Amino acid sequence: MEKRRICIIGCGAIGMLLAARLASTGADVLLVCRRVEQAQLINEEGIVVEVGGGFENARVRAILGISPPRGQCSIGIVAVKAYDTPSAIDVLKPMLSRGGVGVTVQNGLGPLEALEEALGAERAAAAVTYYGAQRLGDNRVRFEGGAAIYVGQRRGLSRDAEPLLGMLVDLLNEAGFRAYLVDRSIEPWRWDKLIVNAAINPVTAITGAPNYIVLSSEWAQRLAYSLADEAAAVARAHRISLPRDPRRAVEETARATAYNRSSMLQDIEAGRRTEVEFINGAVVAKAREKGLEAPMNEAMLYAVKALEDAVASR
Numbered sequence: 001m002e003k004r005r006i007c008i009i010g011c012g013a014i015g016m017l018l019a020a021r022l023a024s025t026g027a028d029v030l031l032v033c034r035r036v037e038q039a040q041l042i043n044e045e046g047i048v049v050e051v052g053g054g055f056e057n058a059r060v061r062a063i064l065g066i067s068p069p070r071g072q073c074s075i076g077i078v079a080v081k082a083y084d085t086p087s088a089i090d091v092l093k094p095m096l097s098r099g100g101v102g103v104t105v106q107n108g109l110g111p112l113e114a115l116e117e118a119l120g121a122e123r124a125a126a127a128v129t130y131y132g133a134q135r136l137g138d139n140r141v142r143f144e145g146g147a148a149i150y151v152g153q154r155r156g157l158s159r160d161a162e163p164l165l166g167m168l169v170d171l172l173n174e175a176g177f178r179a180y181l182v183d184r185s186i187e188p189w190r191w192d193k194l195i196v197n198a199a200i201n202p203v204t205a206i207t208g209a210p211n212y213i214v215l216s217s218e219w220a221q222r223l224a225y226s227l228a229d230e231a232a233a234v235a236r237a238h239r240i241s242l243p244r245d246p247r248r249a250v251e252e253t254a255r256a257t258a259y260n261r262s263s264m265l266q267d268i269e270a271g272r273r274t275e276v277e278f279i280n281g282a283v284v285a286k287a288r289e290k291g292l293e294a295p296m297n298e299a300m301l302y303a304v305k306a307l308e309d310a311v312a313s314r
Contacts, residue, residue, distance in 0.1 A: 005030065005072060006168070007095050009065065009088045010079035011038055013133035013263070014105055016141045018077060020047040020058035021175035030073065031062040032091060038138040039064055050136065051143040065091035073097060075168055077127070078104045078111065082278040085111045089118045096123075101164045103151070105129050107197055107263065108278025109286070112154065112190070122158035125165055127151045128189040130196075130253055131177065132211070132260030144260035147252065150189040152182030188243045191235045195242075197279045199228040199250045201264035202300040205274065205307060208265065212258040214250060224250055230296045231283045237290040264304065271311050276304040 011033040033039040042062040104111040115124035131146030172179035214224040232246040280297040287294040
């Protein structure tokens with residue numbers, strides 16, 4: 001049973017969605033929350049997932065990360081905001097069993113690198129997730145649909161991690177997702193997701209509209225495609241072989257998650273800090289590493305940070 005014990009650090013939309021769906025497979029899921037009120041509610045009522053006009057309820061054990069159990073989890077999924085990764089790793093490390101694997105489902109560049117530094121590259125992986133969810137309450141989440149989850153490591157699958165990651169992929173498929181184990185480097189899919197996020201998220205945050213705005217508005221689409229093209233040029237400068245055309249990636253993702261309110265938009269609406277530094281900001285930083293500029297993405301970085309300030313001052 002130990003091999004089916006999965007710890008999820010983070011009780012936001014994606015963390016709760018994954019916890020509920022994985023628990024429905026019979027996996028032993030332990031969810032780590034920041035607030036005692038949320039943990040108590042989840043323990044008392046479970047997690048309610050709204051999907052397709054109906055509701056699913058899953059019983060999930062929730063705890064606080066103050067004094068996490070040691071060595072009890074074979075897989076630790078990090079589902080916090082990118083800027084909270086260091087504190088999540090502090091909670092995760094003692095919870096992992098010997099040989100356990102840490103898996104980030106977070107946006108942007110940086111979280112996987114932090115996991116690699118903390119655990120070693122052979123024990124750090126990414127689950128590049130093309131599904132949308134919206135948090136409706138402390139134990140309620142709406143599943144907005146999506147396309148796939150790609151699981152892998154930057155240097156290809158390590159011998160020790162491959163069985164655990166394969167098990168995770170099997171459980172994700174059993175839970176109703178379309179999940180794939182990537183034998184070679186996960187980097188092409190990480191950059192594909194980065195491009196999608198860099199194109200869609202700031203446009204939705206600025207317009208206040210769900211993802212379909214990049215399909216329904218000519219101007220929003222032009223902006224999104226320009227951001228995607230620029231990010232793709234940076235990827236090519238880093239010799240990343242992208243798995244699909246960047247504009248096609250944006251269109252397919254927006255269509256699959258048309259009514260999802262991106263995480264960046266949800267953060268703005270809730271008055272929270274966004275992850276724009278790890279998305280558009282990462283594109284700018286990676287461009288500079290190669291002596292390039294990324295003016296469109298830099299403009300979005302400034303615009304979203306200004307929007308954060310404007311919301312905070314109201």
